[in-house]
Amino acid sequence: MPRLSAPIYLDYNAGAPLRPGARDAVIEVLKDTGNASSVHANGRRARGRVEAARDGVARLCGTGARSVTFVSGGTEANMTALSRVWQDGGNPVYLDKLFISAVEHPSVMTGGRFAVADQVIVPVDGDGVIRLDALRQSIEGAEPGLVSVMAANNETGVIQPLAEIGAIAQENGHFFHVDAVQAAGRIQIDMEGWQADAITLSAHKFGGPQGIGAIVSRSTSRSPAPLMIGGGQENWRRGGTENVAAIAAFGHAAEDAQSDLDAVRHLQDLKSRLEAGLKSVCQDTVIFGEGADRLANTTCFAVRDLPAETALIALDLERVSVSSGSACSSGKVSVSHVLTAMGVDEALARCAIRVSMGWDTRPEEIDAFLELWPAVVDRLNPKARSRAA
Structure with a gap:
């Protein structure tokens, strides 16, 4: 990696x-x-x-x-x-x-x-x-x-x-x-x-x-x-x-x-680059809320059978800070009530990862994340990429 x-x-x-x-x-x-x-x-x-x-x-x-x-x-x-x-x-x-x-x-x-x-x-x-x-x-x-x-x-x-x-x-x-x-x-x-x-x-x-x-x-x-x-x-x-x-x-x-409100719109391009890159790694990547109007800075996605909790640890070890779609309380991970209300099944909801950008996010950071992501997937669930091939 x-x-x-x-x-x-x-x-x-x-x-x-x-x-x-x-x-x-x-x-x-x-x-x-x-x-x-x-x-x-x-x-x-x-x-x-x-x-x-x-x-x-x-x-x-x-x-x-x-x-x-x-x-x-x-x-x-x-x-x-x-x-x-x-x-x-x-x-x-x-x-x-x-x-x-x-x-x-x-x-x-x-x-x-x-x-x-x-x-x-x-x-x-x-x-x-x-x-x-x-x-x-x-x-x-x-x-x-x-x-x-x-x-x-x-x-x-x-x-x-x-x-x-x-x-x-x-x-x-x-x-x-x-x-x-x-x-x-x-x-x-x-x-x-x-x-x-x-x-x-x-x-x-x-x-x-x-x-x-x-x-x-x-x-x-x-x-x-x-x-x-x-x-x-x-x-x-x-x-x-x-x-x-x-x-x-x-x-x-x-x-x-x-x-900076007008400048924030450049994040839409970064989000599009990110989501296209995620799907190129695993074509069955799910982007939650993809059919609705969304903030330019936020992508919440999941790859089935790739638990978010494990992926976050792997990314953190590589010094990348992202979040999970699940809420943590007293050391326990619970399924997101947001995704549940959207009709997402529990197994997929537990795989949700949120990437959110802002005023100091640079294009090279998204590129670096996309460079790391295939290795994370291969390490944690090699079948995910072959499944999408």
């Missing part, structure tokens, strides 16, 4: 490398002292950094800065959005049901502040796209509730028809939340076009630091009840002293991601 001269990181959907501007922002803030709620010069300087970052995140989302609330990351942002109580024009609205797709991130699948009995799971088709007919049937005539659907799937990269989902939700008097954690910085966010009442973000998916995210409302008068209650930080929408260093870096990463 060929040896690589440098490690290759192809797991951007788990976390992207920190962008240089974001790294510089963290260092600059950590050299300083100041609570963004203090009125002295140090506090005002910290406040200025928070508000500059709020502007940057708002531009990424195409909305006003007042709509952005900083939280600790994507999970807290989703938990905040999944509230049974929303404000609408200053009046509380109590929501009856939560409607989610069968392929949501675990932080949404838990249901947030909705009881299990009040959650409705809407099925998807074989490519992982929500069935609009099933969604409409679920919510028509129902009491006002919350529809929560991810913009793009973290495992397959499949993009949901958000404008159509938003229209169905609004026509039937429901609130609409979009988990945009994997989409931000990879496709244009269009809250108006999606008719989304709120979207959620996590900075580390597009080059910001870990541990910082945001919930962004389309209207400041239409938003979920706070999850974290404390002081008056974040306009009373999220209590707790602001993490100024992380917020400042988040803002820089958001601005860079927005500027």
Whole structure:
């Protein structure tokens, strides 16, 4: 097996490398002292950094800065959005049901502040796209509730028809939340076009630091009840002293991601090269979600009888970082609920591997991965290549 001269990181959907501007922002803030709620010069300087970052995140989302609330990351942002109580024009609205797709991130699948009995799971088709007919049937005539659907799937990269989902939700008097954690910085966010009442973000998916995210409302008068209650930080929408260093870096990463949005499209060419190369090695390679609109950076594939867990170890020994379609918990590998919802059989689902690229991915890294992959297949399952010959 060929040896690589440098490690290759192809797991951007788990976390992207920190962008240089974001790294510089963290260092600059950590050299300083100041609570963004203090009125002295140090506090005002910290406040200025928070508000500059709020502007940057708002531009990424195409909305006003007042709509952005900083939280600790994507999970807290989703938990905040999944509230049974929303404000609408200053009046509380109590929501009856939560409607989610069968392929949501675990932080949404838990249901947030909705009881299990009040959650409705809407099925998807074989490519992982929500069935609009099933969604409409679920919510028509129902009491006002919350529809929560991810913009793009973290495992397959499949993009949901958000404008159509938003229209169905609004026509039937429901609130609409979009988990945009994997989409931000990879496709244009269009809250108006999606008719989304709120979207959620996590900075580390597009080059910001870990541990910082945001919930962004389309209207400041239409938003979920706070999850974290404390002081008056974040306009009373999220209590707790602001993490100024992380917020400042988040803002820089958001601005860079927005500027790079056109350049990100070059990843589509790399994805096409990758998928063609995978199929040339094993013609029966399965690309999950291949028939749907997908993020330019994500490929989730499998070769039957080539377990992902073993392949990941082999690749890691060669200093290549990719991910599995399965979720690991307490040392146990479980079959992906996303692939199960798509109708993928368990044996094939256990072979799923995810390659995800990003702002610092270079063509030679994809070429190096494709150079390594045949040797991995030959070592772990020689019959796979002969089967496809």
